[in-house]
Structure formats: structure tokens, C-alpha cells
Amino acid sequence: xxxxxxxxxxxxxxxxxxxxxxxxxxxxxxxxxxxxxxxxxxxxxxxxxxxxxxxxxxxxxxxxxxxxxxxxxxxxxxxxxxxxxxxxxxxxxxxxxxxxxxxxxxxxxxxxxxxxxxxxxxxxxxxxxxxxxxxxxxxxxxxxxxxxxxxxxxxxxxxxxxxxxxxxxxxxxxxxxxxxxxxxxxxxxxxxxxxxxxxxxxxxxxxxxxxxxxxxxxxxxxxxxxxxxxxxxxxxxxxxxxxxxxxxxxxxxxxxxxxxxxxxxxxxxxxxxxxxxxxxxxxxxxxxxx
Amino acid sequence: xxxxxxxxxxxxxxxxxxxxxxxxxxxxxxxxxxxxxxxxxxxxxxxxxxxxxxxxxxxxxxxxxxxxxxxxxxxxxxxxxxxxxxxxxxxxxxxxxxxxxxxxxxxxxxxxxxxxxxxxxxxxxxxxxxxxxxxxxxxxxxxxxxxxxxxxxxxxxxxxxxxxxxxxxxxxxxxxxxxxxxxxxxxxxxxxxxxxxxxxxxxxxxxxxxxxxxxxxxxxxxxxxxxxxxxxxxxxxxxxxxxxxxxxxxxxxxxxxxxxxxxxxxxxxxxxxxxxxx
Amino acid sequence: xxxxxxxxxxxxxxxxxxxxxxxxxxxxxxxxxxxxxxxxxxxxxxxxxxxxxxxxxxxxxxxxxxxxxxxxxxxxxxxxxxxxxxxxxxxxxxxxxxxxxxxxxxxxxxxxxxxxxxxxxxxxxxxxxxxxxxxxxxxxxxxxxxxxxxxxxxxxxxxxxxxxxxxxxxxxxxxxxxxxxxxxxxxxxxxxxxxxxxxxxxxxxxxxxxxxxxxxxxxxxxxxxxxxxxxxxxxxxxxxxxxxxxxxxxxxxxxxxxxxxxxxxxxxxxxxxxxxxxxxxxxxxxxxxxxxxxxxxxxxxxxxxxxxxxxxxxxxxxxxxxxxxxxxxxxxxxxxxxxxxxxxxxxxxxxxxxxxxxxxxxxxxxxxxxxxxxxxxxxxxxxxxxxxxxxxxxxxxxxxxxxxxxxxxxxxxxxxxxxxxxxxxxxxxxx
Numbered sequence: 001x002x003x004x005x006x007x008x009x010x011x012x013x014x015x016x017x018x019x020x021x022x023x024x025x026x027x028x029x030x031x032x033x034x035x036x037x038x039x040x041x042x043x044x045x046x047x048x049x050x051x052x053x054x055x056x057x058x059x060x061x062x063x064x065x066x067x068x069x070x071x072x073x074x075x076x077x078x079x080x081x082x083x084x085x086x087x088x089x090x091x092x093x094x095x096x097x098x099x100x101x102x103x104x105x106x107x108x109x110x111x112x113x114x115x116x117x118x119x120x121x122x123x124x125x126x127x128x129x130x131x132x133x134x135x136x137x138x139x140x141x142x143x144x145x146x147x148x149x150x151x152x153x154x155x156x157x158x159x160x161x162x163x164x165x166x167x168x169x170x171x172x173x174x175x176x177x178x179x180x181x182x183x184x185x186x187x188x189x190x191x192x193x194x195x196x197x198x199x200x201x202x203x204x205x206x207x208x209x210x211x212x213x214x215x216x217x218x219x220x221x222x223x224x225x226x227x228x229x230x231x232x233x234x235x236x237x238x239x240x241x242x243x244x245x246x247x248x249x250x251x252x253x254x255x256x257x258x259x260x261x262x263x264x265x266x267x268x269x270x271x272x273x274x275x276x277x278x279x280x281x282x283x284x285x286x287x288x289x290x
Numbered sequence: 291x292x293x294x295x296x297x298x299x300x301x302x303x304x305x306x307x308x309x310x311x312x313x314x315x316x317x318x319x320x321x322x323x324x325x326x327x328x329x330x331x332x333x334x335x336x337x338x339x340x341x342x343x344x345x346x347x348x349x350x351x352x353x354x355x356x357x358x359x360x361x362x363x364x365x366x367x368x369x370x371x372x373x374x375x376x377x378x379x380x381x382x383x384x385x386x387x388x389x390x391x392x393x394x395x396x397x398x399x400x401x402x403x404x405x406x407x408x409x410x411x412x413x414x415x416x417x418x419x420x421x422x423x424x425x426x427x428x429x430x431x432x433x434x435x436x437x438x439x440x441x442x443x444x445x446x447x448x449x450x451x452x453x454x455x456x457x458x459x460x461x462x463x464x465x466x467x468x469x470x471x472x473x474x475x476x477x478x479x480x481x482x483x484x485x486x487x488x489x490x491x492x493x494x495x496x497x498x499x500x501x502x503x504x505x506x507x508x509x510x511x512x513x514x515x516x517x518x519x520x521x522x523x524x525x526x527x528x529x530x531x532x533x534x535x536x537x538x539x540x541x542x543x544x545x546x547x548x549x550x551x552x553x554x555x556x557x558x559x560x561x562x563x564x565x566x567x568x
Numbered sequence: 569x570x571x572x573x574x575x576x577x578x579x580x581x582x583x584x585x586x587x588x589x590x591x592x593x594x595x596x597x598x599x600x601x602x603x604x605x606x607x608x609x610x611x612x613x614x615x616x617x618x619x620x621x622x623x624x625x626x627x628x629x630x631x632x633x634x635x636x637x638x639x640x641x642x643x644x645x646x647x648x649x650x651x652x653x654x655x656x657x658x659x660x661x662x663x664x665x666x667x668x669x670x671x672x673x674x675x676x677x678x679x680x681x682x683x684x685x686x687x688x689x690x691x692x693x694x695x696x697x698x699x700x701x702x703x704x705x706x707x708x709x710x711x712x713x714x715x716x717x718x719x720x721x722x723x724x725x726x727x728x729x730x731x732x733x734x735x736x737x738x739x740x741x742x743x744x745x746x747x748x749x750x751x752x753x754x755x756x757x758x759x760x761x762x763x764x765x766x767x768x769x770x771x772x773x774x775x776x777x778x779x780x781x782x783x784x785x786x787x788x789x790x791x792x793x794x795x796x797x798x799x800x801x802x803x804x805x806x807x808x809x810x811x812x813x814x815x816x817x818x819x820x821x822x823x824x825x826x827x828x829x830x831x832x833x834x835x836x837x838x839x840x841x842x843x844x845x846x847x848x849x850x851x852x853x854x855x856x857x858x859x860x861x862x863x864x865x866x867x868x869x870x871x872x873x874x875x876x877x878x879x880x881x882x883x884x885x886x887x888x889x890x891x892x893x894x895x896x897x898x899x900x901x902x903x904x905x906x907x908x909x910x911x912x913x914x915x916x917x918x919x920x921x922x923x924x925x926x927x928x929x930x931x932x933x934x935x936x937x938x939x940x941x942x943x944x945x946x947x948x949x950x951x952x953x954x955x956x957x958x959x960x961x962x963x964x965x966x967x968x969x970x971x972x973x974x975x976x977x978x979x980x981x982x983x984x985x986x987x988x989x990x991x992x993x994x995x996x997x998x999x
Contacts, residue, residue: 006400008477012392013404015385016448020411023445027422028414034422041421041642042664042958089319097312104559106320109327111499112551114506114523117544120537121326121333128816129747129828130342132329146815149976154819164323176495176566180461214457218412218450225415228508235752238818239973249417254639256962257664259421266418274413338852342827353851421643428649513640516651517630527633531606532658533842535823 035263042257053264062240063248063265068272071245074159075223079216081163086170086215091204093171094178108172110165119232122161123148151241154234158242161229170215177211178204213284220280224273245269327548334541341538354542363520364543371522372550374436375504378443379497386448387493390455391481395464405456412449420513427514434516442510447500458492459485495565498558502551522547596891598626599899602641602652605631607917608842608880609656612703615909616654619902625895632656638664645669648887653896657700657883662691663779663956670884671697675897677904680923682945685879689777690956700881701900704919706840707877707944707953708756711847713835714860716741723865726762726802729836733812736835745812747834749825750803750975752968756953757822757838759971762802764874764951766867768795770967771997777952782997789993791970791986795869800974800982802867807975818976830855838864841944844918844936861936863943875947878954879922920945955997962996 035054038047057063093104110118125131126147134144147153181204189199205212227246230236236243236251249269253262333341335350358364393405423442424433432438466488467480475483508523515524526543529536601616603609613629620627630652632640638661644651645668657665671693672678678686681702691700712722716736723729733745748757769775772788790796806813814828822839829837830846830853839847846852847859863873884896903909903922910921914930920940921930927945931938944950954960970989974982 005396005477009392009396009400012388012481016389016452017404017407019385019441019445020408020448023423023426023442024411024414024419024448027419027426028411030422030425031418040958041639042646043667044646092316092319099316101559103316103320104563105556106324108555108559108562109324111502112506112548112555113327113330113544114508114526114547116508116523117330117526117540118326120535120540121330124333124342124537124824125326125329127342127824129814129824129833130344130346130831132345135345146819148819149816164326167323172495172562172566176563179563210457210460214453218453221413225417227415227417234819237751237969237972238976239969241973246415246417249415251962251965253417253421254636255965256959257639257642263418266415270414270418274410277409277413339830339850339854342824343831346831421639424640424643425647428644428647433649512633512636516632524633527635528605528631530634531604532634533606533822533840534826537823 031259031263032267034259035261035267037260039260039263040257041253041259044259049260053261054268056261057265057268062243066240067243067245067248070155070241070243071224071269074155074162074226074244075220077159078162078166078223078226079220081159082166082170082219083212083216085163085167086174089167089171090174090178091200093175107168109168111168115165116228116232118165119161119229122157122229123233126157148234149238151238154238154242158230158233161233162223162226165229166219166223169219173211173215174208177208181207209285213281216284217277217281221273221277224276225269245272330541331545331548334538334545336538338538341541354538355546358539358542358546361525364522364525367520367522367525368546368550370436370519371505371547374439374443374521375501377440378447378504379500381440381444382447382451382500383493383497385444386451386455387486387489388481389448389452390457391459391485391489393452393456394459395467395485408449408452412453416509420509423510424513433514434518436519439511439514439519439521442514443504443507446510447503451496451500454496455489455492458489462488491561491565493565494558494561495563498554498562501554505547505551596889596895597624598628599653599892599896600628600630600651602630602632602644602655604634604637604656607845608704608706608913608919611909611913611916612882612903614912615903615906616899618906618909619899623898625899641665645885645887650885650888652885653888653892654882654884654900656703657691657881659685659690659878659880659952659956660954660960662700663960664958665883666691666693666699668886669693669699670886670888670893671695672699672701672884672897672900673697675701675901675904677901677923680904680925682877682879682922682924684877684950689779690878690952691881700879700883701904702879702881702922704913704917704921705877705879705945706842706919707875708761708838709841709844709861709940709944710761710864711829711837711839711843711859711861713742713855713858715858716835719860722860722862723836724863726765726865726867729865730806730810730812733835734810737812742833742835744814744828744834745810746806746836747813747817747820747825747828748836748838749820749822750818750972751821752965752972754821754825755964755968755971757825758803758817759799759968760953761838761864761876762867763790763796763799764876765864765870766795766799766802767869768793768799768867770963770993771955775951777956779957782955782957787994787997789967789990789997791967791990791993792983795867796971796986797983798867798869800971800986801979803975804979804982808979818972832858841940842918845916861939861943872949873943873947874949874951875944876951876953877944877947878952880919957997957999959997959999963993966993966996 036048036050038045038049089107093100126133128134128144128146138144145153147157185203189203225246226244227250230244230247234242236247249262249265252258252265333344334354336344337349337351337353340347340349393401427433427438462485467484470480470484508527511521511524512527515521526540529540601613603613617627641655645665678701682705685702685705686698688696688698691698693699717732721732723732729746736742736745750758763769767774769790771782772785772790774790776782807815807817825837826839826843828834832854848856850856882900884893905923907926910923910926913919913921920927927941931941955963970986974985977985
């Protein structure tokens with residue numbers, strides 16, 4: 001029935017497909033099934049309610065006016081921040097100097113510690129009473145700030161933590177990309193006396209384009225569903241002012257124990273990022289190519 | 291390996307000033323990146339009465355480490371975490387290297403469908419499937435077992451790694467494989483003997499990152515284990531109680547968990563930089 | 569079939585039954601406890617282990633992480649997974665799990681439990697049976713620094729808290745007056761006690777916990793009532809006008825607030841009574857011996873003191889076998905009358921033990937218990953620390969979101985923000 005090539009292709013993906021099917025597709029299908037039913041975790045009646053949960057989610061003003069904008073702002077800031085910083089660091093590291101190895105190791109530090117622990121540490125560091133940040137500010141004669149009580153400073157700390165966590169990824173991928181670029185165009189540019197900025201924007205960036213596209217798209221999807229660091233740092237507060245989409249779904253499914261509504265919210269978010277991801281792929285592709 | 295010197299912005303400064311600026315910038319960056327972890331280490335060395343006001347007072351002690359080490363579950367947890375991380379790394383790479391190769395070398399509906407599938411499932415938030423995963427693990431009788439922890443940890447990497455692996459193979463010229471096929475090599479032979487060796491640097495890079503991910507993973511471990519397979523993150527999570535956090539013990543455990551991760555990163559980083567090309 | 573064969577078959581069947589019966593009785597050689605490591609639970613389990621050692625039953629301890637305890641346990645209970653014979657139970661989840669738990673009324677020794685805590689509104693199922701066995705009493709108390717404040721100066725009202733704090737701050741004796749947690753799931757340590765002390769509550773009628781009456785009132789929230797506006801304005805002023813509380817306080821959890829109190833930077837706090845031991849532990853605290861407990865200061869709307877008092881408990885999942893249930897009940901019955909073990913639990917944790925008969929004895933030896941007994945346990949004006957319907961976590965969050973938004977916003981907007989939050993609380997509460 002299958003040709004030799006089809007069989008080969010099938011065998012190549014079979015183990016991955018099997019595992020994906022058992023441990024991701026099956027649970028997701030169970031969750032999707034729950035999203036159409038009256039399925040409280042403590043009292044799973046499992047009666048069919050159609051699209052009620054979806055309607056409730058997409059007509060919830062908090063979801064539309066607070067959660068979605070927050071999620072997109074967070075996604076943009078966090079990805080842009082980590083990309084800019086990662087690219088800068090990759091360029092910096094892409095030249096031999098004494099201590100390069102040490103710098104590279106230090107840059108990998110955020111990958112070594114569990115994100116939840118890092119987030120707790122950040123939260124304490126930004127505490128207005130015992131946090132080191134305010135201690136330093138006050139030592140310099142400045143006024144300490146209640147960082148986690150004001151919406152935008154709390155948001156800034158979330159973004160900062162996320163950028164800190166993910167910059168190493170960008171740096172490593174971009175550095176590896178830089179090091180595999182062909183030498184000749186750069187040598188020619190050096191002979192022509194091309195300015196550093198022109199070399200960067202006309203040579204480096206376009207040649208790094210495939211790496212950047214993948215980094216940005218994968219990272220944007222992950223940023224969209226960021227959960228643990230936000231839950232630890234602010235819990236979505238003060239009020240609901242830093243609530244992101246995954247917190248919204250978590251509160252429904254895990255705190256209110258409404259598996260049906262929570263799954264519906266998660267699926268709505270999944271669909272949004274699915275579409276956004278494709279759009280982003282096209283956009284980044286176009287921007288970096290021109 | 292050929293190093294490309296990218297001309298930098300401060301090329302016009304005199305050499306001494308340039309060096310100094312460069313060194314200062316690097317020191318600043320390193321400090322910024324390492325600071326939260328350095329602060330965590332400092333925290334773990336403070337007596338329990340000083341773990342929040344870390345900067346207030348100069349008493350240091352190893353008491354938190356001593357207290358944590360009294361729990362014999364800790365050694366078991368370290369062993370389990372190392373075992374699960376290592377096995378998850380090996381198997382994740384095994385199943386995704388072939389999947390990524392398929393995505394890279396073939397066009398057409400099958401490859402498109404598979405890529406579409408991994409893209410879609412990459413987008414589904416964890417929140418929507420960890421609780422169902424708990425039901426699944428229970429009904430299959432693998433809750434709180436090595437297998438029950440290992441297999442989801444492999445599954446969770448499939449989408450991401452297949453995608454990265456595709457990128458790795460895209461960067462490897464397929465003409466060698468074509469030549470091998472013409473020479474009478476089987477497809478499997480061309481994949482394993484020709485393409486795979488060129489992808490080894492990339493795979494080792496991913497191995498380092500995969501190991502670190504699994505080592506530091508919280509959510510699956512919390513949902514999928516009880517008391518039979520304690521892993522290090524679950525031990526840490528158990529310092530959070532209704533009465534509050536035992537931050538000194540959590541910090542000490544986290545610092546101990548940092549050691550294997552640090553060693554791996556230290557010795558693995560050259561593979562990471564060399565290999566992580568997509 | 570010949571007679572001989574029939575006899576053989578009968579013998580075989582009888583033997584089979586015997587073996588099966590024997591196997592059944594033998595099967596229960598262990599009891600599995602699903603719990604969350606903490607001093608009070610550890611000490612309660614120590615009593616199980618004493619009983620187990622005497623009766624040849626192995627106690628298998630299965631620790632669960634607090635972060636996912638309710639989620640996982642609920643999933644385990646509804647999927648009849650037969651993982652645990654006894655689980656940690658708490659008033660917040662009383663009604664969430666009541667239908668999934670074995671009734672406990674037939675356990676001897678339960679008559680010695682606190683009547684208030686065993687009220688059917690908290691842990692009773694639809695048939696009016698109780699589903700809990702107490703582990704110990706937990707509640708919060710108002711703590712003050714006895715080196716800064718004389719017993720006769722201890723604040724009796726919320727206004728006293730401000731005045732005394734300002735005096736201490738002016739004299740440079742304390743950096744802060746009151747520091748207590750305010751963020752979601754930490755509301756008890758600032759919002760709830762000050763609200764109850766001002767004749768206010770999350771839902772109306774105030775202090776009502778009977779779901780039928782709450783439903784009859786349309787699950788109306790107290791958020792938009794004047795007493796709630798007063799309470800919110802009180803905290804806004806404490807933080808911004810009088811500066812007796814730090815500006816970061818609306819985001820604090822219990823760890824942060826207690827850390828500040830234990831560092832010696834604050835004169836007053838409210839924390840769980842179990843923290844008494846921690847505050848006085850030189851390894852953990854810098855205010856050892858300087859901490860005393862008092863009744864809650866009251867707001868302008870209330871003259872009569874109040875206290876709140878809940879239990880932590882144990883429960884038995886409905887889905888386990890009758891043999892296991894019987895054995896679990898035996899063990900819990902033994903725990904209820906284990907005087908030695910309960911004394912140890914008190915000494916180790918500061919939680920009044922489950923058997924009320926032991927309370928006078930402890931109070932006779934220990935002044936802290938004497939205070940708790942007089943001010944809390946025997947108080948005629950008690951408040952329940954939560955609500956007892958499955959939507960409570962959603963209600964709690966809607967309430968906390970609204971008051972946090974109000975207290976971190978502009979003072980003149982407080983009334984408006986609370987009024988906006990009111991329908992959201994009602995919506996969250998409506999089944």
C-alpha cells in the first residue's frame with residue numbers, strides 16, 4: 001500500500017507520533033471534551049453544555065479587556081527584549097577575547113536554576129522592605145519603590161524576569177548562527193570600508209534571518225502561555241492588573257476547579273496563539289528579508 | 291572553527307579605552323545575569339532568621355544544608371532527577387532526530403501534516419492538559435512510577451525538538467545522502483551513517499539544554515508523582531506549606547540542585563555553541 | 569455429579585471462602601495517609617504511628633505538595649483511584665469533598681471534638697452526616713511586641729492601632745506599626761479580621777454561613793456596604809496617610825509579612841496562632857520573648873469582641889474498601905483519645921488538640937493556651953474563617969481582587985471600585 005519512501009517517512013516519525021499521541025493528544029482531547037461539558041473537578045456531571053463555556057470566556061470583559069491585552073503586551077516586550085539583548089550579547093561574544101569562556105558560562109546561569117525558584121528569588125529581591133533592590137536604592141539616597149503594588153512596575157518585573165530567563169537561549173542560538181556564517185562577505189565589506197551598522201543591517205541580520213524567525217516564533221508561543229513565573233511573582237495582581245491568559249485558565253481550572261471552563265479558556269488561548277504564530281512567522285520572515 | 295570578527299560599534303575608540311569599556315560592559319552583564327543566583331547562594335548560607343533580610347547581618351552558616359541533608363529522600367530525589375533527566379534526554383533526542391530529519395528531507399502532504407501537527411500541539415497551553423494527564427497516568431496505572439514520569443517528559447519535547455532538529459538538518463547539505471543512495475546505501479543507511487554524524491554537534495547541544503530543562507521541571511513532576519518517585523523539584527515544592535514557605539531549606543536545596551546543572555553547563559557549553567545552529 | 573465430588577466441591581468452595589476471607593482480613597496491613605508535611609500534620613501522624621506500632625499496621629505516609637494538593641486530591645477522589653485511606657482535610661474544602669468522603673459520625677471519641685468546629689455547615693454532607701475527624705484547631709491571633717507596648721496600651725480599636733503605631737514610629741522604636749499579608753489567599757491576615765471587626769463580611773447577611781440563607785439573600789456581597797468602604801479606607805490611610813504600614817503591603821503574602829515582623833521592624837501583626845512558636849524560636853526570629861497575643865482590635869461598627877476558630881482534620885475517601893474504612897476509623901478513634909500524643913502536638917505546634925477534654929489541663933500549665941481558650945476557643949462570638957460552598961475560591965479571589973484594586977488606587981475611587989467588584993463576587997458565588 002505504501003511505497004518504500006512512505007514507509008521510511010512513517011518509521012521516522014512513528015516513535016515521536018506515538019508518544020505525542022499518548023501523552024499529549026489524549027490528555028488534550030480529554031480536556032477538549034471537558035470544555036463542552038459541565039465538568040467541575042469535584043463533581044464531574046459531564047453533561048453536554050455545547051459552547052456555553054466558550055461563550056462565557058469570550059464574552060468575559062476581564063478576558064477581553066485585561067487578560068488578552070496583558071498577554072500580548074507581555075509577549076511583545078518579553079520576546080523583543082530577549083531578542084535584542086540576545087543579539088547584542090551574541091555579537092559581543094562572537095569575537096575571541098580573554099575570558100570568553102567564563103562569560104559564556106555565566107550567561108548560561110539562568111538556564112541552570114528552576115524558573116519557579118528564580119521567580120521567588122526575584123520576588124524577594126524586589127520586596128519593598130527586605131529586597132536588595134530597594135536596599136541599594138536607599139543606600140544611594142534614592143527612594144525605594146513598592147514594586148509589586150503598582151501595575152506597570154509589577155509588569156516590568158515580570159518582563160525582566162522572563163527576559164533574564166530566556167536571553168541565554170537567544171544568545172546561544174544566535175551565537176551559533178553567527179559562527180556558522182560564511183566569512184567572505186564580511187571580509188569584502190571590511191575591504192570596502194563599509195560602516196559597522198551597514199554590515200550589521202545588510203549582512204549579519206539577513207544571514208541570521210532563519211535563526212531569528214524560528215527563535216521569535218517559538219519563543220512568542222511560549223511567552224504567550226507563560227505561567228509559573230507570573231503566578232509566583234504577582235499572582236496576576238495587584239487586583240487582576242498583571243493577569244495573563246494562562247493565569248486566567250489556571251484560576252478557572254485549578255483554583256475554581258472548573259475543568260470545563262478552564263479547558264475552554266485554554267483552548268481559546270491556544271487557538272489565538274496558533275493564528276498569531278503563523279502571522280508572526282510571515283511577518284518576521286518578511287521584515288528580516290528586506 | 292572559523293571565527294568571524296564582526297566589526298563592532300566602538301571600533302573608533304583608542305585601543306586601551308576600547309578594551310576597558312569592553313571589559314566593564316562584560317563584567318556588568320555577567321553580574322546582572324548571575325546576580326539572582328548569587329543572591330540565592332548567599333541566601334542559602336544565611337541563618338534562618340536572616341534568609342529574607344539577606345543583606346542585614348553577616349552571620350553565615352551551613353545549617354540549612356545540614357537540615358536538608360538529614361532527609362534521606364533527598365539523595366533518592368537527586369538520583370531520580372538525574373536518572374529521569376538523562377533518560378528523557380536520550381529518548382527525546384532519539385525520537386526527535388528522526389522526526390526532524392523527516393521534516394527536513396521530505397516535502398509533500400505527509401511532511402506538511404506532521405509539521406502542522408507539531409505546530410498545533412506546541413501551541414496548546416500546559417494548563418489544559420496537565421490535569422487530564424493525571425487522569426491518564428492513573429487509569430494506565432503509571433501514576434507515581436518512573437515510566438509515568440519519563441514518558442510525558444519525553445512527549446513534551448517532541449514538538450519543540452522536532453522543529454529545531456528540522457532546522458539542524460536544513461543546514462546540512464543533502465547531496466552527500468543522495469550520493470550515498472546512488473552508491474547503493476539504504477535510506478536508513480544514508481540517514482544514520484551520512485546525515486546523523488553531521489548533526490551530532492547540534493544534537494549534543496540540544497542534549498545539554500534538554501537535560502537542564504528536565505532537571506528544573508516542576509509542573510509535571512508535581513502532578514505525576516506521589517511518594518515513590520521523589521524528584522528534586524518536588525522535594526523543593528514540599529517546603530511550601532499552608533503555614534508558609536521554608537525559604538532557607540528551599541534555597542539550600544535549590545543551590546544543591548544547581549551544582550550538577552552548573553557542571554553540565556560548564557563542560558557542555560562548547561558543544562552548545564558549536565552545535566546549536568538552525 | 570457424584571456425592572463425593574459434590575462434597576469435594578463444597579469443601580473447596582468453603583476453603584476458597586476461608587482463604588478469601590483470610591486474605592481480606594490480611595490485606596489491610598497498612599494504611600496510606602495522603603498529607604502535606606507540616607508540624608501539625610506530622611505530629612498527628614505520629615499518633616497514627618504509635619497506634620500502628622501497637623496494632624501491627626504499617627502507616628504509609630504519602631506527602632503531597634501544597635501547591636497542587638486540592639487539585640490532585642479532588643481528581644483522585646472523583647476518579648475512585650484508591651490511593652489513600654486517610655487524607656488531610658480542611659474547612660475550606662469541606663463542602664467541595666463532602667459527597668466524596670465517608671461519614672465519620674460512628675467514630676467513637678468524636679463527641680469530644682469542639683462542637684463549633686464540627687458544625688454540619690462546614691463538613692456535613694447532604695444527608696447531614698459529618699465527614700471529618702479533627703486534627704487540631706487553627707486560627708489567627710493579633711500579635712504585638714510586648715517590649716514596645718505595655719499590656720494596658722494594647723490597641724482595642726483600629727484607631728488605636730494607628731495612634732500607637734505613630735507614637736512608636738515617632739519615638740523611633742519601630743519602623744512600622746502594622747504589617748500583615750493582604751494578597752490573595754492571605755486575606756485573613758489583614759482584610760478579613762479588620763472587616764469582621766467592623767461588622768462586615770464577604771457575603772450578606774454578615775457572618776452567615778448557612779448556604780440556604782446566603783442563597784435567599786441572592787449571594788449579595790458586602791463589598792459595596794459602608795462598613796467595607798470604611799475598612800478599605802482604613803488600610804489606604806494606614807499605608808498612605810499615616811504611613812504605619814509599608815506601601816508594598818497589598819502585595820504581601822504571609823511569608824513576607826511574617827519575615828518583616830520577625831526581623832523586629834513591625835510592632836503589630838496578625839498571623840496564625842501556630843506562628844507563636846516560630847516567632848519565639850531564636851533560630852528563626854529576632855523578636856524572641858518579645859511577642860504577646862491579644863484580641864483583635866475593633867472597627868467603629870463593632871463593640872463586642874470576636875474570634876475565629878476552625879479545624880484542620882482528617883477524612884476517609886468513600887471509594888476505599890469497607891475493611892480499610894473500618895481500620896481507618898479505629899485508628900482515628902484511637903487518635904481522638906490519645907492524651908500523650910495530643911499533648912505532644914500542642915507542645916510542638918501551639919495548636920489546641922482535637923479533644924476538648926484536654927484543653928483545661930493544657931490551659932492550667934500553659935498561659936498561652938489559657939489566653940487562647942479564653943479569647944478564642946470559649947468565645948461566644950465566633951466567626952468562621954471561610955465560606956462552605958464549592959465556589960468559595962472563586963468568591964475569595966473576586967473579593968480580594970476588588971479590595972486590592974481599591975486599596976492600591978486613588979482614595980476617592982475606593983467606593984466606586986468596591987461597587988464595581990460587588991456584582992463580580994455575587995456572580996462568582998452564584999451556583
